[in-house]
Amino acid sequence: MTDSPVLQIEDLRTQFLTHGGIAKAVDGVSYHVNRGETLGVVGESGCGKSVTALSVMRLVPDPPGRIVSGRVLLHGQDLLELDEAAMRRVRGNRIGMIFQEPMTSLNPVLTVGRQIEEVVALHQNLPARQAAERAVEMLRLVQIPEPQRRAREYPHQLSGGMRQRVMIAMALSCNPEVLIADEPTTALDVTIQAQILELIREIQQRTGTAIVLITHDLGVIAETADRVVVMYAGKKVEEAPVTALFDAPLHPYTRGLMVSMPRLDSPLGPERGELPEIPGMVPSLSALPEGCRFAPRCPLAVQQCREEPPLIEYAPGHVAACWRAGE
Amino acid sequence: MAEEPLLVVRDLHKHYPVSAGLMGQVKMTLRAVDGISFTLARGETLGLVGESGCGKSTAGKALMRLIEPTSGSVRLNGIEITGLSRRELHAQRRQMQAVFQDPYSSLNPKMTAGALVAEPLINFGLGNSAERRARVEDLFGRVGLRAGDMAKYPHEFSGGQRQRLGIARALAPGPTLVVGDEPVSALDVSVQAQVVNLLVRLQREFGLAYLFIAHDLAVVRHISDRVAVMYLGRIVELAPTATLFARPAHPYTQALLEAIPIPDPRRRRSRAVLRGEVPSPINPPSGCHFHPRCPIATERCRVEVPELRDLGAGQSAACHHAPAPPAATRETISA
Numbered sequence: 001m002t003d004s005p006v007l008q009i010e011d012l013r014t015q016f017l018t019h020g021g022i023a024k025a026v027d028g029v030s031y032h033v034n035r036g037e038t039l040g041v042v043g044e045s046g047c048g049k050s051v052t053a054l055s056v057m058r059l060v061p062d063p064p065g066r067i068v069s070g071r072v073l074l075h076g077q078d079l080l081e082l083d084e085a086a087m088r089r090v091r092g093n094r095i096g097m098i099f100q101e102p103m104t105s106l107n108p109v110l111t112v113g114r115q116i117e118e119v120v121a122l123h124q125n126l127p128a129r130q131a132a133e134r135a136v137e138m139l140r141l142v143q144i145p146e147p148q149r150r151a152r153e154y155p156h157q158l159s160g161g162m163r164q165r166v167m168i169a170m171a172l173s174c175n176p177e178v179l180i181a182d183e184p185t186t187a188l189d190v191t192i193q194a195q196i197l198e199l200i201r202e203i204q205q206r207t208g209t210a211i212v213l214i215t216h217d218l219g220v221i222a223e224t225a226d227r228v229v230v231m232y233a234g235k236k237v238e239e240a241p242v243t244a245l246f247d248a249p250l251h252p253y254t255r256g257l258m259v260s261m262p263r264l265d266s267p268l269g270p271e272r273g274e275l276p277e278i279p280g281m282v283p284s285l286s287a288l289p290e291g292c293r294f295a296p297r298c299p300l301a302v303q304q305c306r307e308e309p310p311l312i313e314y315a316p317g318h319v320a321a322c323w324r325a326g327e
Numbered sequence: 328m329a330e331e332p333l334l335v336v337r338d339l340h341k342h343y344p345v346s347a348g349l350m351g352q353v354k355m356t357l358r359a360v361d362g363i364s365f366t367l368a369r370g371e372t373l374g375l376v377g378e379s380g381c382g383k384s385t386a387g388k389a390l391m392r393l394i395e396p397t398s399g400s401v402r403l404n405g406i407e408i409t410g411l412s413r414r415e416l417h418a419q420r421r422q423m424q425a426v427f428q429d430p431y432s433s434l435n436p437k438m439t440a441g442a443l444v445a446e447p448l449i450n451f452g453l454g455n456s457a458e459r460r461a462r463v464e465d466l467f468g469r470v471g472l473r474a475g476d477m478a479k480y481p482h483e484f485s486g487g488q489r490q491r492l493g494i495a496r497a498l499a500p501g502p503t504l505v506v507g508d509e510p511v512s513a514l515d516v517s518v519q520a521q522v523v524n525l526l527v528r529l530q531r532e533f534g535l536a537y538l539f540i541a542h543d544l545a546v547v548r549h550i551s552d553r554v555a556v557m558y559l560g561r562i563v564e565l566a567p568t569a570t571l572f573a574r575p576a577h578p579y580t581q582a583l584l585e586a587i588p589i590p591d592p593r594r595r596r597s598r599a600v601l602r603g604e605v606p607s608p609i610n611p612p613s614g615c616h617f618h619p620r621c622p623i624a625t626e627r628c629r630v631e632v633p634e635l636r637d638l639g640a641g642q643s644a645a646c647h648h649a650p651a652p653p654a655a656t657r658e659t660i661s662a
Contacts, residue, residue: 044516190378191378198600216515222590243592243593257517262548264548266549268568275520
């Protein structure tokens with residue numbers, strides 16, 4: 001039961017029309033997440049990790065963006081074929097989403113309790129009184145102290161960490177099958193980040209919600225994900241169970257990311273060398289290099305890398321798109 | 328007598344008046360920086376860490392007098408900075424330059440990159456136009472930009488390149504102290520390592536002292552010789568980097584280190600998560616500011632402000648319960 005994909009993305013392509021031409025923000029990405037599982041999606045700005053999530057929710061601004069092809073299956077049903085009315089019944093109900101900066105997604109002139117009430121009233125058809133009770137119950141679930149009182153407060157009266165808890169409460173208020181969390185702790189301090197990640201873990205254990213956790217932070221990935229997708233310039237370049245990814249990363253980009261971060265256990269003082277760098281920068285999505293998109297920055301690049309490398313499975317569940325994977 | 332360190336900060340305060348109450352009738356004080364002291368040697372890096380609102384950025388700005396400190400003393404090269412007139416301060420600014428998190432907001436978008444780096448040279452009246460041009464070219468090379476980039480405008484650069492530009496501009500007048508306020512925080516992981524390495528290289532080449540203000544403890548650990556930890560406007564611990572990370576003495580430092588996610592799924596652990604949030608600096612808790620969240624707080628912590636106390640080997644902590652120095656005079660604990 002736990003191994004049936006709740007959400008499955010197949011060969012998704014999302015493009016943006018820009019001054020510089022067509023930006024292939026998501027270019028043939030596939031991944032899935034099972035019930036009770038946390039899929040980590042890691043990559044740097046512009047890799048397409050957030051646009052993939054927005055495509056799932058059909059929230060890509062059109063124009064300039066457009067989902068060109070692919071399928072987004074929620075329990076086998078393709079969300080890309082739903083009309084807008086049907087999609088509204090999915091968003092916030094069967095798929096919840098939380099963002100990096102909760103202040104921009106909370107309504108500043110409504111109390112936080114009221115905002116949760118609206119979501120449950122809309123999707124669950126609850127009478128006002130029950131919706132209000134549900135809102136307080138959700139605030140208690142995300143461990144907000146004095147939930148009755150907090151429900152009557154406005155977003156600006158709450159700290160960043162409390163606002164993120166409200167967002168989580170709202171996203172989970174309809175018992176979604178999937179929770180998409182896009183950099184949920186990036187704007188938070190490290191001690192608050194630890195609280196929020198623990199909260200998300202606890203709630204998942206209780207509810208079995210499938211989680212897609214999008215982040216640039218490999219530390220967050222290591223602590224929360226069961227499986228990981230690594231993205232670079234609109235492509236999935238590697239996917240693996242979390243321990244396999246950290247034990248034996250196959251793609252030179254994944255390896256580069258791992259070694260370029262200073263670690264708390266690396267040597268100090270005279271033995272401390274320079275941090276290994278990934279040279280250059282992420283390419284523009286409207287002027288992508290031929291073949292492997294990482295090749296211009298890759299220490300292992302050879303002639304063959306001018307051809308696009310296919311995703312190949314090297315170990316069970318461990319795939320990489322690199323001609324020289326694992327070398 | 329030993330030579331005075333490059334930078335000596337003593338009891339620096341920065342307070343803001345705030346109005347509270349429905350009609351703003353209640354006047355209160357926000358103690359953003361509440362009496363901090365530290366020194367910085369020539370060529371040394373001191374990391375200044377803490378969570379948002381702890382006062383670390385305010386401290387950096389106040390010691391450079393980018394904002395006026397409320398009280399306290401800042402001596403740079405033996406010169407008291409706080410008493411200087413505007414003109415005198417301008418002359419000293421050559422010695423202390425800043426690099427910010429987002430160089431974009433501090434770069435005039437209508438000036439070319441070359442002009443932006445030349446501007447401080449002109450401001451300080453350094454060199455004639457040929458010398459300035461040579462100096463700008465040299466700086467571009469040292470920060471890893473091409474000479475051809477000099478004619479470009481800030482928007483034509485990537486985030487990493489803009490930070491290189493910000494660094495070149497800071498180094499142009501030949502400072503001895505560079506205050507970096509989250510200088511690599513906005514950069515992508517793959518670019519962050521490039522800029523960290525650049526900062527370390529430039530420090531060696533120019534003998535720079537860095538005050539490195541950041542929230543990313545792994546980066547701070549990599550770059551700093553010593554680290555100061557701030558909480559609600561005060562320094563709670565200051566120690567050599569290796570000591571601070573191996574044997575943190577203050578419970579807040581311990582909690583901060585404990586909270587950092589470790590990039591190793593085999594070491595996934597259920598940790599003692601620090602409960603609660605940083606209280607408001609407008610009405611901070613009595614005694615030790617940290618006591619309401621502290622796992623080892625006692626009655627004494629509620630009433631008595633702990634002083635920053637020497638624990639030996641360059642480590643000091645402001646905690647009544649921090650271990651006493653090994654063989655030093657042990658103060659009697661009145662519990």
